[in-house]
Amino acid sequence: MTSSTTAHEVAATPTAGERTARPKRAATHFDANPAKAGWLTKTVLIVLCVAWMVPLFGTFVTSFRTRDAANSTGWWTIFTHPSTISNLTLDNYDKAIFGENVDMGRAFVNSLAITLPATFIPLLIACFAAYAFTFMDFPGRDFLFLLIVSLLVVPNYVAFVPMLKLYRDLGMGGTFPSVWLAHIGFGMSLAIYILRNYMATLPKTVIESAKIDGASHFQTFWRLVLPMSIPAVAAFAIFQFLWVWNDLLVALVFIGPGENEPVTVGLTHLKQQLGQGWELTTAGGFFTMIVPILVFLALQRFFVRGLTAGAVKG
Amino acid sequence: MLAKTLSALLTVLLGVGAALLVYWVLNKIAELLPAKWESRVKPYFYILPAYLAIAVYLIYPTILTVINSFKDRFSREWVGTQNYSDLFASAAFRQTLLNTLLWIVIVPAVTVALGLLVAVLADRLSPRSEKLTKTIIFLPMAISMIGAATIWRFVYDAQPKGTGQIGLMNAFIGMFGFDPVAWLQTSTLHLNSLLLMVVLLWAQVGFSMVLLSAAVKGVPVDTIEAARIDGAGERQIFFRVVVPQIKGTIITVFITVTITVMKIFDIVYVMTNGGFNTNVLGNEFWNQLNTNFNYGSASAIVVVLMVAVIPIMIYQVRHFKAEEAAA
Numbered sequence: 001m002t003s004s005t006t007a008h009e010v011a012a013t014p015t016a017g018e019r020t021a022r023p024k025r026a027a028t029h030f031d032a033n034p035a036k037a038g039w040l041t042k043t044v045l046i047v048l049c050v051a052w053m054v055p056l057f058g059t060f061v062t063s064f065r066t067r068d069a070a071n072s073t074g075w076w077t078i079f080t081h082p083s084t085i086s087n088l089t090l091d092n093y094d095k096a097i098f099g100e101n102v103d104m105g106r107a108f109v110n111s112l113a114i115t116l117p118a119t120f121i122p123l124l125i126a127c128f129a130a131y132a133f134t135f136m137d138f139p140g141r142d143f144l145f146l147l148i149v150s151l152l153v154v155p156n157y158v159a160f161v162p163m164l165k166l167y168r169d170l171g172m173g174g175t176f177p178s179v180w181l182a183h184i185g186f187g188m189s190l191a192i193y194i195l196r197n198y199m200a201t202l203p204k205t206v207i208e209s210a211k212i213d214g215a216s217h218f219q220t221f222w223r224l225v226l227p228m229s230i231p232a233v234a235a236f237a238i239f240q241f242l243w244v245w246n247d248l249l250v251a252l253v254f255i256g257p258g259e260n261e262p263v264t265v266g267l268t269h270l271k272q273q274l275g276q277g278w279e280l281t282t283a284g285g286f287f288t289m290i291v292p293i294l295v296f297l298a299l300q301r302f303f304v305r306g307l308t309a310g311a312v313k314g
Numbered sequence: 315m316l317a318k319t320l321s322a323l324l325t326v327l328l329g330v331g332a333a334l335l336v337y338w339v340l341n342k343i344a345e346l347l348p349a350k351w352e353s354r355v356k357p358y359f360y361i362l363p364a365y366l367a368i369a370v371y372l373i374y375p376t377i378l379t380v381i382n383s384f385k386d387r388f389s390r391e392w393v394g395t396q397n398y399s400d401l402f403a404s405a406a407f408r409q410t411l412l413n414t415l416l417w418i419v420i421v422p423a424v425t426v427a428l429g430l431l432v433a434v435l436a437d438r439l440s441p442r443s444e445k446l447t448k449t450i451i452f453l454p455m456a457i458s459m460i461g462a463a464t465i466w467r468f469v470y471d472a473q474p475k476g477t478g479q480i481g482l483m484n485a486f487i488g489m490f491g492f493d494p495v496a497w498l499q500t501s502t503l504h505l506n507s508l509l510l511m512v513v514l515l516w517a518q519v520g521f522s523m524v525l526l527s528a529a530v531k532g533v534p535v536d537t538i539e540a541a542r543i544d545g546a547g548e549r550q551i552f553f554r555v556v557v558p559q560i561k562g563t564i565i566t567v568f569i570t571v572t573i574t575v576m577k578i579f580d581i582v583y584v585m586t587n588g589g590f591n592t593n594v595l596g597n598e599f600w601n602q603l604n605t606n607f608n609y610g611s612a613s614a615i616v617v618v619l620m621v622a623v624i625p626i627m628i629y630q631v632r633h634f635k636a637e638e639a640a641a
Contacts, residue, residue: 041435048432049450052516056453058482059465074480075468106318113322117329122367124333129364138357144365149634151372153569153623155577157599157616159375161382161609176325185371188364217356218341246458248580249600267460268584285461292456297449 063282064088070279092283096270104284106259107266111245111288113176114255114262118183118244119237125184126191127233131221133192134199135207145196148189156186160253167254178254183244191236198232199225234302242292263288336363376620383613387606397614410593411618413507417578417594418622421511421518422571426564428515429522433530434552436523448527452520459517459580466513467585472496501591510592513581518574522567529563530556565633572626576619595619 061075066089069077078085097104132138133145163182167173202225210220226233248264257265263284270284340359344352382389383397401407436447454462471481472494479485484494498506533556541555557564579596582588588597595615602612 038438041438045432045435045439045447048428049447052450052454054482055465055469055516056457058468062468071480073478074482074485076482076485109319109322113326117326120330121333124330124337125363125367128337129361132357132360136357136360138354141357144361146631146634148368150627150631151368153573153576153627153630154372154376155573155596155616155619155623156371157577157596157619158379159371161603161613162375162378163371176322177329180329181367182371185367188367189372192364217360242456246461248458248460248583249596264458264460267458267464281464285457285464289457289461292458293453296452296456 059282060286062279063092063286064090065279066091067279070282092279093287096280096284097287104263104266104270104287107261107263108287110176110260111262111264111291114179114183114251115241115244117176117180118187119241121180122184122187122191122240123233123237126188126195126236127226127229128221129192130195130199131217131225133196134202135220135225136217145192148192151189152193156182156250159185164253174255174258174260176260179250182250182254183240183247186250187240187243191240194236194239195229195232198229202228231302234299238295238299238302241295245288245292333363379613379616382609383617385610385613387608387610389609393610397610398618401611401614401618406593407598409591410588410595410598413504413592414576414594414596414619414622416504416507417511417514417575418572420508421514421575422568424511424515425518425522425571426526426568428519429526429567430530430564432519432523433527434556437527437530448520448523451523454517455520457517459514460584462513462517463581463584466516470497470509470585472498498586498592499590504591506586506590507592510581510585513585514575514578518571522571525563525567526560529560533559562637569626569630576623 058075061078062070065075065078066087069084069087078088097108133141159182164173167178172178206228207220207224210224215223245262246264247262248268251262251265252268255261255265257269267281267284267288270281340362344356344359347355384392384394386393386396432447432451436444439447457465468480469482471479472484473479473481475493479488479494481494481497483497488494497509500506537555537559538551541551546554577596578594579600582592582594582597583600586592588594588601595618599612599615599619602608602615
């Protein structure tokens with residue numbers, strides 16, 4: 001994978017002395033000539049980017065095509081026969097979002113109602129726990145934390161059968177809180193793990209001086225540790241948000257189709273009811289992607305810093 | 315619609331408010347105690363809600379599932395190891411197990427390798443191109459598995475020979491005069507399973523790339539310079555200097571992706587529903603639960619999955635202990 005660096009590039013590497021004299025880029029590079037990518041590097045990356053984008057782009061084009069067109073010709077027809085561009089339509093979005101069979105608009109509201117608390121509540125709980133694991137001393141701390149680390153790998157399937165029974169007994173099946181609680185439980189171990197890793201990198205002296213100044217744990221947590229942990233908190237928030245918003249399994253099990261169904265469940269109807277009606281599924285699919293893409297693009301920079309603070313160390 | 319939105323908003327506010335209230339109350343209770351007890355009790359109060367959630371949603375269900383896997387389909391009578399022997403007697407289930415293992419062996423390794431490749435290569439581009447490349451590779455992370463499955467049906471779709479193809483792969487091979495292939499129904503050499511794995515790869519490589527890219531950029535420049543002065547080639551530098559220093563991140567990514575792969579359900583459920591020998595444990599669990607209504611069998615499947623997870627669990631704990639010792 002490094003063969004793009006040709007022999008003459010290696011030869012042209014400045015010696016260590018010259019190197020330190022040059023202004024360095026913030027990032028570290030192990031390439032002989034970091035600013036220049038060879039043709040092989042560029043080709044590989046372009047091929048990968050095209051491979052990544054083509055399926056998405058094709059679906060995007062299809063979401064504007066009529067049912068007949070989508071079922072009879074490939075989406076690339078609009079390029080091979082440019083005259084068909086005038087046949088493109090917004091009908092699919094209209095039908096998928098406001099249609100009679102499936103109410104994606106309602107599902108959208110449901111998804112928000114499920115995702116927001118299922119993102120914020122576990123984050124809050126995990127922040128408190130991570131604070132305790134990082135800055136408080138108590139008997140059993142290491143054991144309790146190790147238990148959380150090992151529970152990271154337990155698949156959430158285990159909870160479905162017992163929880164369905166419990167929810168039925170409590171009469172809370174199909175409600176929003178039933179899914180919130182499920183996502184709180186399933187996301188908790190990863191959240192504590194990531195947040196504790198990050199908090200462990202915070203300077204201990206700042207926290208200690210706050211304690212000397214007479215700040216309580218609650219104050220230290222709210223005023224100091226929480227604001228300093230923003231990158232990790234934001235990173236996990238994106239993670240959990242994307243995860244819950246895109247979740248199908250938990251929603252199918254605990255909410256199922258009906259009044260409270262989120263967009264992922266709604267999307268499966270679009271398929272089942274309309275069989276080969278590609279065009280509605282694609283429009284519905286893009287409709288569901290808007291929110292996660294916006295969230296991701298807006299908070300992208302936090303994502304990298306927050307998730308890697310603990311991990312990169314090793 | 316408006317009523318729905320308002321009631322949803324109200325539920326959201328109540329839920330988040332209740333969570334905040336819990337901590338406020340816990341903190342007040344702790345402050346009412348004598349000072350000595352306050353500092354003793356507080357840490358446990360801080361981790362109590364987290365542990366409640368974990369106990370209810372992970373620990374309790376795990377124990378119950380193990381118990382139910384030895385009971386009949388309605389969890390009424392004990393049936394001993396009947397569920398397990400039934401499962402392993404079924405050729406279809408053994409195949410499902412094998413398919414799941416294939417996913418576990420192939421997907422995490424390829425995800426890490428591709429993520430590392432993009433991270434290392436994109437690092438050489440200009441900052442603007444690097445950002446664009448990374449955003450493109452990361453974009454599928456924002457798409458649900460079911461959305462991804464929809465997208466990839468346009469790649470794998472097959473129409474009868476002679477009619478216009480709407481699937482990209484068949485249209486492509488058609489240009490060279492080949493007959494259309496029903497990709498997802500071809501289980502020779504697990505081709506269809508591999509094609510389903512491609513969908514997950516497409517969705518996951520971005521995640522691995524982001525983490526590995528940050529790690530690669532964190533490698534101290536002096537170690538690389540030193541190796542270069544000693545006459546190491548680029549390939550050697552990569553494998554002997556860079557890779558050992560980012561090992562921690564590679565392991566983290568590898569484990570995270572492995573965990574995702576073990577739970578894989580959506581892609582298979584939507585694209586083939588386990589047909590044509592593409593079944594995996596996650597999908598089989600779903601079928602036992604919702605098609606066969608067999609709690610006993612479904613529980614046994616989850617237990618099989620958990621047993622398969624134990625080595626990762628042990629490794630995870632060891633890795634953590636080693637990290638703690640080093641810190």
